[in-house]
Structure formats: C-alpha cells, structure tokens
Amino acid sequence: MDEVFCALLPKLYRRAVMITGGRQSAEDIVHEAYLKLASRPQRFLAHPEPYAYAFTALVSLARDHHRRDRRQVLVEDVDWPSGAGAWDGGVADRQAQLETVRLLRRLTPRQAAVVVLVDLDGYTIDQAAAILRVHRGTAARHRDRALEKLRELVHAVQPAGTEKEGAP
Template structure:
C-alpha cells in the first residue's frame, strides 16, 4: 500500500495545497488521508483507480476539518490576494508568474465549499467528466453538476466576470468547458 500511495503523493499533495491554501495544513490533510486509507488498505489497493479513491479520502478529511474549523470563533479574515502580475516581455521570471497563478487559484478555491472545490479540481483541473467526479466523490451526477455550477458562479462573481447562462457550463457529455 505504501508504494502505491507514495506514487500518488505528489499529485495528492498539490491538490491538498489547492484545497487548503497552505502547505502545513495540506501536509496534515494528506497525512490524515493516508491514515484513513491505512485502516482498510485492501479497499484502497482493490480500487480500479487508486488516485480517485485517495482523492475522495482527501476531500473527506478536508471537509471534516473544515466543518470543525467553521465552528470556531474566527479573528478578522485577512485577504490573501496575490499581487497583480507585471506585464512580461517574454523573459524568464524564475517561476514567479506560475507561483502567482497558483496562489490566485488557491485563494479562489478557498472561497468555495469543500465539495464545490473538489468537483472543480476534478473536472476543471484534473480533466475528469462530471460522471467520473460524481463517482469519485460518491454523490449523484446531478449533485456534482450543481456543486460545479454554483462554484463556477461564485468564481465568476469573485472575478467580476459577467454571469454566463446555465447552458454554457455544461455540454452533453459533462466534460469541462
């Protein structure tokens, strides 16, 4: 089990950073997901797509942690928006532009609920269809589609983009648009 999980670790860690917004909490979420999978390693190893199974455990652990944190009394929320990127002239910036884009993605994903963020990551970043994402998250296809539609609406509102008609977010096969 350790070999399979270690092979998935870089991908799971990147997704955990996107979900949680921070390296330390991402490490904690991945570790807790590992502990959850280690309780029943045969189920994990028998699954036809171990990444999907592990990602589901990751989202579950994150959702539980999010629910616990939501009950806590918070001090003033700090806006962690990344600074605007300087117009580049085609020169290498040491990866700063990629890092800014990653931070902006994390900031936007933190505005979503855990399930909304999970569906957006699976469909729009990992390239799964709505049906596959629903299977991974163990929800009905319509629930996954609704979570994605609401998430995209929140993201559009956050970015100040005009709202698109409901049909623009879907196509007949449920793939990312």
C-alpha cells in the first residue's frame, strides 16, 4: 500500500494544492487521505485505478475542510512581488502555477476537482463523474460553472502595463 501511495504522492500533492489553494492545507489533506486509505488498504489496492480512488478521497476531505472553513473570516489575498525569491523550474512556469492555484482557489472544491480531472489530467466528463461519484450532468454543470467563473476572473484582471495606445 505504501509503495503505491508513495508513487502517487507527488501528483496527489500537486492536485491538492490546486484544489485547496494552500500548501499547508494541501499537506494536511494528503496526509488525511493517506490515513483514510490506510484504514482499508485492500480497497485501495484492489481498485482498478488507484489514482482515481485516492483522488476521490482527497476531494472528499477537501470538501469537508471547505465546509468547515467557510465559516471563518478570510484575510485578503497577498500580492506577491514579481521577483520574489529564487524560482525552481523557471520564473514564468512558477508564476503560471501560482496563478492557476490562485484561480482554482476561487472555485468550490468540487468545481476545482472537475476542472483538474478534465482539463489538467485529461479525463473525460464521464470518467471524472465516476471518480467523483456524481452523475455526468452534475460533473458537467460543475465544470461549466467553474469555467464561466474562471473566465470572469481572468477578464476582470487587466495585466499591468497593457494600456491602450494614445491613453495618457
């Protein structure tokens, strides 16, 4: 069980960061997912697609955390300076990853999970619905709402230095 989970750990951790939007909560959720799966390792190992099984546990825990945390008062997002620290893997790649996480954080956990499965992991809507244990229409509706919200967020932010010509 440990070998299979450890092989999935990097991908699960990246997806947890995308779904939850925070490194600490992602670490907690991945750890809790491991504990949940370790309580019944035979189910995890017998599943035809262990990643999907682990991802389902991860999303379930993320939803639980979201429900519990949404009653708390949130602090505004912090604007990070563009040249903060040494970036591993290139500045542009890292900034794109951070922007992706920032945008996915604005979605509900289930919406983020569907977007991650379909648009980042390459699953079909039917496969994503099966992984999340929801009807195909529910998964499609969550994805549509998520993509619409992402479009609104992207269009609402005008990048710095993109002024129209002739403007003062």
